[in-house]
Amino acid sequence: MKRDLKFSEARALKAAFDAKFHENVHYHDMCEFQYMSLDTVSDDRVAFIEGYFAGQGLRAVFNAARNEFTVEEPDA
Secondary structure, three states, X not given: OEXXXXXXXXXXXXXXXXXXXXXXXXXXXXXXXXXXXXXXXXXXXXXXXXXXXXXOOOEEEEOOOOOEEEEEOOOO
C-alpha cells in the first residue's frame, strides 16, 4: 500500500540525500498521490533511496526509468 510521507519526512530524506550526493530529491505532492524524483539516475543513488526507506520498514518503488519513485508500506 502506498504511503504518503509527511513533509518533515520528505525534508529529512532531502537533507540526507543532499549530504551524500550534493543533489536534490524533488518532492511532488499531488491531490491524488505523491511521488519523488531524481535529477541523476545511478545505481548508488537508487540503492541509497532503497536503503534509506528499508531502514524505516518501508519500500521505495521506482518507475522503469528509475528517476521517479513512491513509498510503500510492506505487505502485511
